[in-house]
Amino acid sequence: MLELISFGEKGYGWLLVQGAWITLQLSFVGFAAALVLGVLIAMATLERRGLRWMAWRVYASVFMGVPSLLVIFLLFFGGAEIVRGLLAPFGIKAKLDMTPFTAGAIGLAIVYSAYMAELVRGAIQNVPKGQLESAAALCIPRTHIWTKVILPQAARLALPGLVNLWIILLKDTALVSLVGLNDIIAQAKIAAGSTKQPFVFYTAAAVFFILFGAVTVRYSRYLRERLERGQRTAQT
Template sequence: MGLLAYGAEGYGDELLAGAWVTVQLAVISYALAAVLGTLMAILTLKPRGVRWTIGRVYASVATGVPSLLVIFLLYYGGTEILHALLVPFGVDERPAISPLWAAVAALAFVYTPYLADLLRGAIQNVPKGQLEAAEALSVPRRQIWLGVLLPQALRIAYPGFVNIWVVLLKDTALVSLAGLTDLIAAAKVASGSTREPFLFYGVVVVFFVLFAAATIRLANRHARRLDRGVRPSEA
């Protein structure tokens, strides 16, 4: 039975479909976590006040609870959670949540505080003289953030962002336990039917290794481009 054969006698199409689901899950989850993490970093930049306290509580929960448990909670209880949130607004509905979006929400929930902490530290490492110079020139606050602080902070935090991407990519394997037909779920079905688990799980290993290696290589190339013209700080 050929691995890449298509049709009733092969599992190549199922594996490719599962790989596509895995890629979608990783990219969408990471993009959402990056956006939310950026907002969280900005809102909790000052270590005091209500926003800081709420952010710390959220970070403690998200980083202290196993990712698999969060996936189960949102997959099996996501409909009830949405219903409870909508009831105060007069909406008495129970919207169905697909396994993909439940997994996206779970991974974004878990990794948002990691990215927020990383970016917050990077913002705090941007030389304060640049902020003071922009304020002295009466540059609007929005332009200071978009044109001065965030570009430099993202360059500083870039290696850490890449590391978190690799960790999130590996965590996508957990969603197969919640019913999402990703690459691992497809490999499980194929290995159970053919009794060749080493072959199909080996394909999964190769996929994750090659995908992670390719993204790291692209990230390193982009990092070198970001570092052009940046002089190392003197001791």
């Protein structure tokens, strides 16, 4: 059975490796886009009032309330039409092709940015207000206050939640195989169909997710120690 997932002529090892690489690319792109968008939303909606807060509540209600797969389907089958419709009033004609990778990355980014925003906002609000007041009293530029004072401390507070969202998003990449992306799930399905050995290849795909999740947890511990160095020094 191990010969089936080897890298020889009769093995499907390279097929699984290619699928794993596409899965990781999709995960990194989707997570990075969701994180950037989530941070921007969190910073824009710190005050729980006004038009921005109302728009955010609608956004959160929609994308937290529908399955990720449905968003990916809508983007893949209708994303190009949606973009053309939005650009048409401005006289812009664009010919767009929504690939499975693009639809998956955008869909995951949109859905998970809602969760990121809630997480990051909570972390920012838990940073002691004296930090912001002290930085403002020292006439530190507002951009530096956010990038050097507030967000680094918020990152330490939000890290456990970010790790959990990363692992969940990594598993959700399997959904994109349903719109034709040749990720590790799709490649395992191809290999299983060719060899009539589904248990072997689906187990190999499961091992990939388990191992990468374990690597994530281990790296997150190292990152947490790095972020907490200054905190321990201050407490000492």
